[in-house]
Amino acid sequence: MYTRSWKDIKYPSNRNELMNIELWLKSKQLDDGAEGLWRIHDDLYDLTSFVDKHPGGSMWLLLTKNSDVTEAFEAHHFTKSAENTLPKFFVRKAILPRHYPFTFHPNGFYRILKEKARKYFNYKMPPTSTTSKIFLDFYFFSSIFLCILAAELENIKLAILAGMFFAFVVTCGHNFVHMKDSWRTYYYYCVSFSVREWRISHCLSHHLFPNTLEDLEISLFEPVFEWLPKQNKKLIVRFGSWLYFPLVGMVLPFFQVGNRIRNGVFMKEDYLMFLPLYLMIIFGKSVIYSFFLWLLVISVCGFIFSVIGLTAAHHDTEIFHEGDKPREDRDWGLHQVDATRDRREIIGNKYVGLIVFGEHTLHHLFPTIDFCYLQQLLPIYYETLEEFGIELNVKPIANIFFNSFLQLARINPNLITRKQKQKDI
Structure with a gap:
């Protein structure tokens, strides 16, 4: 088994299985504390009504539902349009701490x-x-x-x-x-x-x-x-x-x-x-x-x-x-x-x-x-x-x-x- 190189961050679920893409998606849903929604930093959003309106295409949101999309949100949105639109979909704060160590x-x-x-x-x-x-x-x-x-x-x-x-x-x-x-x-x-x-x-x-x-x-x-x-x-x-x-x-x-x-x-x-x-x-x-x-x-x-x-x-x-x-x-x-x-x-x-x-x-x-x-x-x-x-x-x-x-x-x-x-x- 590999050991994590940073402390207090959970070892990914199913990581020691023979990994495939579908299993990785399921593992994120287990680990990310998104509670069936989309998680960005420590906030939860319901983007269901926005899926078909997403400028990048619906696939991105369909693939990431019930997972933490913090890194994807930060890296994929170059302009501030997404940041300005996001608050209208806010639901509540997440219960669990973030699974990933990265900061912005x-x-x-x-x-x-x-x-x-x-x-x-x-x-x-x-x-x-x-x-x-x-x-x-x-x-x-x-x-x-x-x-x-x-x-x-x-x-x-x-x-x-x-x-x-x-x-x-x-x-x-x-x-x-x-x-x-x-x-x-x-x-x-x-x-x-x-x-x-x-x-x-x-x-x-x-x-x-x-x-x-x-x-x-x-x-x-x-x-x-x-x-x-x-x-x-x-x-x-x-x-x-x-x-x-x-x-x-x-x-x-x-x-x-x-x-x-x-x-x-x-x-x-x-x-x-x-x-x-x-x-x-x-x-x-x-x-x-x-x-x-x-x-x-x-x-x-x-x-x-x-x-x-x-x-x-x-x-x-x-x-x-x-x-x-x-x-x-x-x-x-x-x-x-x-x-x-x-x-x-x-x-x-x-x-x-x-x-x-x-x-x-x-x-x-x-x-x-x-x-x-x-x-x-x-x-x-x-x-x-x-x-x-x-x-x-x-x-x-x-x-x-x-x-x-x-x-x-x-x-x-x-x-x-x-x-x-x-x-x-």
């Missing part, structure tokens, strides 16, 4: 940074970037074209290229999954991924609680990958995972589809995963060979996506992982800084960053802002880090990539906080 004090790092960012954008939410739309549309339609061409010519190389482009659809498209509902999110289903699944495991879990026991992008891979430091971690997991990493990535899309079927949440949109296969069979010369090429496309997509996603920004050995000693200031924004690490070579390059999760810390701090605008906030971000005496968290790509595998092997927690390290220096 007015004079804390996150609130100060957020106010500066709001001022920079004139207190308005910047619109979706045309660049993001063009990139995503290009990768999607290129993927479809390459699938058809691969089937017609029975060309494995074209199928591999289609899989690579589909991986970029996932990485680039995740920008839209964080935002309000859009027809472009349907691209995800064509690559065997699910918007609902991503909004739970990625947006509501990983983004809000990175590298903690509440992070589904940690627990869903256990015991195959164990990124959290743990004394009794098996050798096969510590070092063998370096070898079977590619295989896990290749089967990831199929595994996710299987989970949705098993949990009874396979929706009508999920049938879009067969669109590339349907087109490949129509234009291909052989049904069997077209099916083989389709499996190859999805496998390559899963592999490339896994390489990018799982080694991008969260698993350097100096990054905070549950079990390490956290800083005393539990400001949510500082936790995001401690649990991410940006790659030096792609900072400020929105074209590369769109497909490899660039400006990653800022993306965690402001997930609903289109990625292409985040580089504009870099001066404000650096200024606020300096104001709070926080070290800029940047390393070369190769360093972060290889350290992500060293993190799999790490069994001893870091007992010195990041701020203490700065003082020692």
Whole structure:
């Protein structure tokens, strides 16, 4: 069992079970003290009448009913519109204390940074970037074209290229999954991924609680990958995972589809995963060979996506992982800084960053802002880090990539906080 790295915070229910997305939702409902409503800080709200009016789409509120949405509310609402609307839905104070340790004090790092960012954008939410739309549309339609061409010519190389482009659809498209509902999110289903699944495991879990026991992008891979430091971690997991990493990535899309079927949440949109296969069979010369090429496309997509996603920004050995000693200031924004690490070579390059999760810390701090605008906030971000005496968290790509595998092997927690390290220096 992992131990919590902060005192007096409840160990998550069902955390030692073989975790899945539906079980995680149920665990939050058990732990969050929302009393059947929506909890924000220590207040309870009844948003039932607002579900269909929610500007971001009804899915967000339907998924979070009977849970604590404090972190989601703070991170997802950039303007003050939601804050001004919320009081009309107030019901009463919550009985139980909050399950999570994070704070959002007015004079804390996150609130100060957020106010500066709001001022920079004139207190308005910047619109979706045309660049993001063009990139995503290009990768999607290129993927479809390459699938058809691969089937017609029975060309494995074209199928591999289609899989690579589909991986970029996932990485680039995740920008839209964080935002309000859009027809472009349907691209995800064509690559065997699910918007609902991503909004739970990625947006509501990983983004809000990175590298903690509440992070589904940690627990869903256990015991195959164990990124959290743990004394009794098996050798096969510590070092063998370096070898079977590619295989896990290749089967990831199929595994996710299987989970949705098993949990009874396979929706009508999920049938879009067969669109590339349907087109490949129509234009291909052989049904069997077209099916083989389709499996190859999805496998390559899963592999490339896994390489990018799982080694991008969260698993350097100096990054905070549950079990390490956290800083005393539990400001949510500082936790995001401690649990991410940006790659030096792609900072400020929105074209590369769109497909490899660039400006990653800022993306965690402001997930609903289109990625292409985040580089504009870099001066404000650096200024606020300096104001709070926080070290800029940047390393070369190769360093972060290889350290992500060293993190799999790490069994001893870091007992010195990041701020203490700065003082020692």
